Amino acid sequence: GWNVIATMRNPENEKELNQLDNVLVAQLDVLDLSSIQNAIQEGIQKFGGIDVLLNNAGYGAYGPLEAFSREKIVRQFNTNVIGLLDVTKAILPHFREHKKGIIINISSIGGKVTFPLGTLYHGTKFAVEGISESLHYEVEQFGGKVKIIEPGMIATDFAGRSFDFTNDENLIEYQNIVGALLNVMPVMSQNASPSSVVADVIFEAATDGKNKLRYTAGEDAKQLLTNRKEYDDETFIGGIYPTPTNDGAYSPSKLALMMATSSKTDYKKINFSNPNKLPNRKILMVCTEERNMKMANGNHPVEMLLPMLHLQNAGFDIDIYTPTGKSVKIEMWAFPKKDEEVKLIFEKYKSFFESPKNLADFVNKEMEASKEYVAVFIPGGHGAMLGLPNNKDVEQLILWSEKNELMMLSICHGPAALLAASISDSSHSFIYRGYKIAAFPDKTDRLTPIFGYMPGHMPWIFGEKLQKLGVEIVNTKADKTCFKDRNLITGASPKAANNF
Structure with missing residues (x-):
């Protein structure tokens, strides 16, 4: 297999990866510039070079924007965006020197499609999309490549440890939608794709040799991205509430239709x-x-x-x-x-x-x-x-x-x-x-x-x-x-x- 530099904030807590000969467990916090430089140098010294950078650090801050302190807003962007930029910038000299290198950035369907109360999280993932697309033009000048992975809901701890929810119950106008989000997250987690799905897509991006920018991971992501392309902005922001019909019933909201229906089936x-x-x-x-x-x-x-x-x-x-x-x-x-x-x-x-x-x-x-x-x-x-x-x-x-x-x-x-x-x-x-x-x-x-x-x-x-x-x-x-x-x-x- 590949030689892997597995970075984490607290490597002393890792017990399994330390036992593998082809894995270097290194301390790295994307908010700490010195730890970024040290981890890269440790990896180069042990394995002689680095071929692929996988930017995977991040979490989701959800809730009404009014409920967030400025410190929480800054932390979300520092982790998901500035941290990604700092790690990427630190490794670029090595890639440039060797005239090659693949940068794989983990974005999300949340970088293409938004859901209620994700103002901060979606803002960071839209930023990752734009950063990656523009950076692609820079690194191709020396033979480098940038790849974007857009997973749907994956069976990881995103809805747990990586889900930072903030609310203020005094903001009564938002509480209905807050309740809806808290109810739907467990259901979305239960229908999540296994982590092997995104792992396979990452491996494909790292090894396929193609000049391809975006990779989608998970059936739900493919369906949502397809549906989003078919809705104009006016339709898409048509609300999260059902629409009354002429016979006194309701049709599902535009958001529900985007999540639950598709313009094409998988008929074979x-x-x-x-x-x-x-x-x-x-x-x-x-x-x-x-x-x-x-x-x-x-x-x-x-x-x-x-x-x-x-x-x-x-x-x-x-x-x-x-x-x-x-x-x-x-x-x-x-x-x-x-x-x-x-x-x-x-x-x-x-x-x-x-x-x-x-x-x-x-x-x-x-x-x-x-x-x-x-x-x-x-x-x-x-x-x-x-x-x-x-x-x-x-x-x-x-x-x-x-x-x-x-x-x-x-x-x-x-x-x-x-x-x-x-x-x-x-x-x-x-x-x-x-x-x-x-x-x-x-x-x-x-x-x-x-x-x-x-x-x-x-x-x-x-x-x-x-x-x-x-x-x-x-x-x-x-x-x-x-x-x-x-x-x-x-x-x-x-x-x-x-x-x-």
């Missing part, structure tokens, strides 16, 4: 080697015809349309039903507008979404004699929690599908509809008792008001109800988890739609 077409060719083998899809749970709900387009694309490619037609034949309600605010494959299948089935089949008629008149369906598909979206879990026709459909060994497919909030199977039966005879599923986490649903996804809290939570009936939920994050247990296939979130 599969060419099935043995697709279905029998005309009487279909998928029965049950959608919601109800819309409003404090906001403009319905079925999530990604959770509905990506599985439909795969089912279509596998040779299956799809019949669309709602409980009484009313039009399918879709969360169009989440529609991936730049995904051509998704747009095509939506247009193909648009008339069927507008005029679906009547589930009540099917259950009461056709179901027992029906032989054409091989699976029932209940797509997600919060709308799946409206009308389906307490619908007796949905109950009869689930029981019939189980008796006839049909596959049951459901994703994200769709598994809430499985609760219908308990309408007439006791919990002890619930047909999915003892099953394991992937589903949208309750803990995330409890935080829907944060940054304007919903104007208030969810009226009820479905996961805990399934758990009381003996179902085990295998995932803890709103991620790409999919799970198959007997004839039941489930997925955790929109991120799981392609794999599902």
Whole structure:
């Protein structure tokens, strides 16, 4: 491996790195110029030279700007910006002498996208972006390179030791947004990418030999940066509160949309080697015809349309039903507008979404004699929690599908509809008792008001109800988890739609 000069403020506390022959543990505090010079000289003396500088020191100061003392403001910029400049300036003579050297600066998606109460932190990361980009022109004069790493939320101590929160409760105008931030940080930390993700990107930047300036680390970072490019400033600063709709509900805030939706999906077409060719083998899809749970709900387009694309490619037609034949309600605010494959299948089935089949008629008149369906598909979206879990026709459909060994497919909030199977039966005879599923986490649903996804809290939570009936939920994050247990296939979130 590489020879590494591992610097830290208190090297006497380090126990593991000291045991490695190719690692020099050196004392360095970015606020102390002499320690910077000493660490660089120690490294050169031990290893004969330095090829790469990784500027990784920093922390996040969050809170209302009015609440910060000048000392705290200065400390944030001294650590994240001035310290980075001092270390870089100190090593430049060595790089210049040897006509080479790579400077890797750890920025953040917070250097491209801002969130509430991060005035100081984002200010420093925007500075790192500008410093790095301009410095690139200087160091290329002698063969040097500058690289910027832009991680999303990474599973480190950023939300702990490296998170410096300041507040003044007397500043009452800011307290709602303060509460929202404190609630969302633990959730964002739980959905963080592992530290190996950013480590791999750093190694790539150090070794790829490319004249490339920016590297993104983490799926959340890639999505946020893509979304930010699609919003003009007026739209982006449109607020953190939900927007009222004409029918008395709400659409998510612009910030929530940027964080939770994407203009393109990760859909990958599969060419099935043995697709279905029998005309009487279909998928029965049950959608919601109800819309409003404090906001403009319905079925999530990604959770509905990506599985439909795969089912279509596998040779299956799809019949669309709602409980009484009313039009399918879709969360169009989440529609991936730049995904051509998704747009095509939506247009193909648009008339069927507008005029679906009547589930009540099917259950009461056709179901027992029906032989054409091989699976029932209940797509997600919060709308799946409206009308389906307490619908007796949905109950009869689930029981019939189980008796006839049909596959049951459901994703994200769709598994809430499985609760219908308990309408007439006791919990002890619930047909999915003892099953394991992937589903949208309750803990995330409890935080829907944060940054304007919903104007208030969810009226009820479905996961805990399934758990009381003996179902085990295998995932803890709103991620790409999919799970198959007997004839039941489930997925955790929109991120799981392609794999599902």
